[in-house]
Amino acid sequence: MNIKKFYQNHLRKKLFNKILAIYSSIIIITLIASSITVYKYYEQTITRQHVDANREVLDYVSLYMNQQYEGIQLAIQQIYSDASVSEDLSYFLQHDYGDYLKYRLDQFAEIGSFVPHTFDTYFKTYLNQKSGISDVILYSTEKEFYYLYKNNTRQLYKRDIDISEQKSPIPKNGWVSHEKKLLLKEIREDNNNLYTMTRELKDPISLKTIGMLIIDFDAELISKWLGTKGTENNGQVLVLTPSGDVIYDSLGRYMGQQYPHIAGLYSDNWTALDGLSKVNLNTTNSSGLIVAGIIQKSQVNKEMVVVRNWIIGITAALIVAAMSITYGIILRFSKKVKIIVKSMKRLQEGDLSTRIHLNREDELQLIANNFNYMCERLELYINKVYISEITQKNAELVALQSQINPHFLYNTLEAIRMRAISQGAKDVGQMIYILSTLFRTMIKKSMVVTIADEIEYCNLYLELFQIRHKDKLQIESRISPVAMNCSIVKLLIQPVIENYIVHGFRPERSDNLIRIEVTESDGSIQIAIRDNGNGIIPSKLTELQKTLQVSMRMDAPPSSLGLCNVNERIKLYYGIEYGLSIASEIGVGTTVIMNIPVVRESIK
Template sequence: MKRVIDFYRKHYKQKLFNKILTMYAIITIVSLATLSAFVYTYLNNSQVQKELDLNKQILAGVGSHLDIKHATSQQIIQQIYRDGPSASSALLSDVLSFLQNNFSDYLNKRLLQYSATGVRTPDINSFLRLLLANNPDIRTVALYSKDKKFLFTLTKDTQNYYYVDGDLQAVIGKYIATGKSYTTVSNINNMTTQESIGNLIIDYDSTAIYRTFQNKTDEMKGYIVVLTPAGDVIYDSSNRYYGKPYPYTSLLNNPSSIQRFEEESYINMQTTNKFGYWIVGVIPKSAINGNMKGLKNTLILVTVICIVAAITLTYFTIVNFSRRTKVIVQAMKKVQDGDLSVRIPREKEDELFQISSRFNQMCEDLTQYIDRVYKSEIREKHAELVAFQAQIKPHFLYNTLEAIRMRALSKKADDVGEMIYILATLFRYSVKSETIVKLSDEIEYCRLYLDLFRIRLLQKFTYEINIEPEWMSIPILKLSIQPIIENYIIHGLNMSQSDNHLTISAEWDGRDLQLVISDNGNGIEPLRLMQLRSSLEQHPPQASNSIGLINVNERLKICFGSSYGLQMNSEAGKGTDITVKIPAGQGGQQFA
């Protein structure tokens, strides 16, 4: 028992793929076995129904045959009466004469009649012989006289005249119905007195029933019997029950379609014929099952092959997944032991491929993080920010002083003092040690800078700032907007026009804030625009004439991440739009 428990824990409880294989095998076996059983049951039921339908057709044919023979007997008796209702009708008169006289007296009367008239009238003997010749299924035709107690029988080969005594049915059983036949008995009445004077008895050969389904014997299963309600056998296609009562008559009163006769059998029965006979079709289940045995064996073989194929294919598939999973587990164990150089080979592009890719990427990232101490990385980034700002400050100071100098040389005015005041304010902001400031501080700095140039250019330059007050508290990188404005003043401002205009606006997409600096200046040529965009996408940045834009873009990416920075759109002669994308939530607080 302990070995069984150990085997269960080792090979099943702790093995996911063994569980999957076991469950799949169970599902496959149950599903295919159920499907095969359903198919076999369906085909077996279809075969049973087919045989029962064929059997019903045969029974209907036998019933029609019996009805035709019954109708034939009625037509024969009608032919006797056809000449009219009077007793003087020729054939009817001859029949009455035959039944009401001894045979010798009957012959004498006919001879006297022929001598007197010279006309040969129809006689019953000729009529009956013609009847036998035209109806091969009639074995014997007979006339029975109630008054004279005789029986005249006629076959194709013989003619007999018997004096009888006793019940008519006993007479028929003794002299006419001697086996494998069935009879019809019709009254012959005196048309004047309406009294019965005798009977016309026609005995049909029951073996002729075989012809009704002869062309279906190859398809037919079981046998057909025709019985009287008392159980006497009229016809038996199996030739086993002639001359004795049918032994299963009592079971025929049970309406069940399956009965235990010689063996368990399907039963069809028809009783609607004019004779009132029971026409029974018996189909042993073994006869149908014998045909289905080959199909059953084939279904079992196909099912076993499908089960083996499905489980084999699943096994090799799961073994492949198990092997790949084992490689991943072993790699994880190596990482757990401190080996970050391990890499998982990637095969098919599936979930395990994605796990392997993520695992490899995780190892690479861990290696990089371990190679760089977290604090050292922060200091390095902070130093980069200070270095970028140091590049901007001298450049900005030079341009500002040059503007004041040019204004002082061109025109001596009182507004020089205001410009110097603005300049001093700008210097105070620029020398602050903070790296991250509020958006309101950066916008105020840009406004002072723009006022400085508005005073210088008088009526040739205007600006507009459209930013919602609730966004003013969002953190932003210091000196991230001013270099863009400066780039416009230097390269985009068109001194030949008097409507130079700059707009600073903001848009929030629910996650990030986009500051848009738009102007109607000179714009950028397509080739130059493509070069600038390429420079902004490179990391680390390469040397370029647009130091201010590239530095701002790189500082934003260092501070906020690679998905943030600058985007440029421009059309030569119409102006430029530069978008500064920053996170509205985090705001670079890790560097504050």
């Protein structure tokens, strides 16, 4: 499938598919990287185990070769430290065998007894006591003969015997491999596992070289010495001379040969020998030999097959499990998102009753809660606007009805007033005149008036009651001149005064007082209406104060022109930070304070 087409169809517009793809990629990369790290760790661990096991084998081989070398050194020292043995050996190597026998007989005749301390008895004892020694050869450089100790037998060989492929010179001191036996090759060819140590012999008095001590060792005894440690799992062990000749190979590949990869033995890293290999090297032994341990990479890889299969299996299982869990979680969130999208489409189609119901407490639940709250508020707002429109229509209808031929009402009131004056009822005429003026003010279309007009209207209203209750109501006004021209919503003060006339005025008393104070400070106007009326009982006052503190009701139109109506109109027009506050005491009176902003604008 085309990658671009796959992206267009499955990833571009599908967020959760993107998240699943990205998260799965991260998981797969992380697990593969972790698997490689674990594999490398186990590979290093197994390699280290092989290296340590091989190094232990090297230590055993080095110990064995050191013991052989030190044993030869000790034998040479014992020969030179025993005067009779060294003198006997020196005479033997510098004379013919017949002369040596005559020399022995002369010694016997002179001393009168057989002399036990001879080189012959020493080497027979040495050969029997030392394990790993196959045979011992004494070579005379002057007389050119060989004296062989082998299997409790002794044999003398002359140089002029027919021995093919014999080479010279013989190394004075050192190790020699099987393939490079330099003398008596056909006599010693029955054992291909031999390696040889040569030591120069000198006359103890003149220090002249008189011969050579040649000792053959059996390499099979090295394997027996190692025992189970010499298995192939512990790597290949090579013992080489400084020139590179192999005198021991635990695998038998290069026994007696020149090792072809001698330079690679000195590498600290993996190097190409018979295959990719790692080398342990021991060159600090006293024998002067090179003891090398070789660990094949193929052997490590063979053991890593099981580990690799386990790592691959576990990694694959973890990838499947992680992707399954991730898919399950993404699918669950995807279902929630689909529910939210479906609800949004229903809302878009106009269904305000739709709600999202999710169970878990997460970000999607928060979105669902906010969506539900938005629907509730939207439904409430639409209802409020709908009711407000109905109220406005009713108000307009009432206004239209109230404007039907208003001159008829004015003319009628004027006719009644003139009749009252003609009958001598001047106070009735005055009251009708005031009422007519109030009606004219009320039916004006302007909703905003100046504070001066509002106070004048209230004074006319109070004047009606002064006429009715003659000498029983006193009116005081204290109006700040700077506030007189400020604007105010019409009929805000009059309902408060009316509330006093209805509930607080006491007709039986002659000291009823109402005081209107208007002050301006800090960008707001305070209008205080104080009276000395009946007051409000505490329970009703508390209820009224709580009602005034709550924001105006949005689900219903005002039901009266009382204090609550005034408070709601102030908040509606000026904002919720403005409104009424009330304080009252039974028998003392009531104070209502109205707080509105300072607004200076032209009034139409």
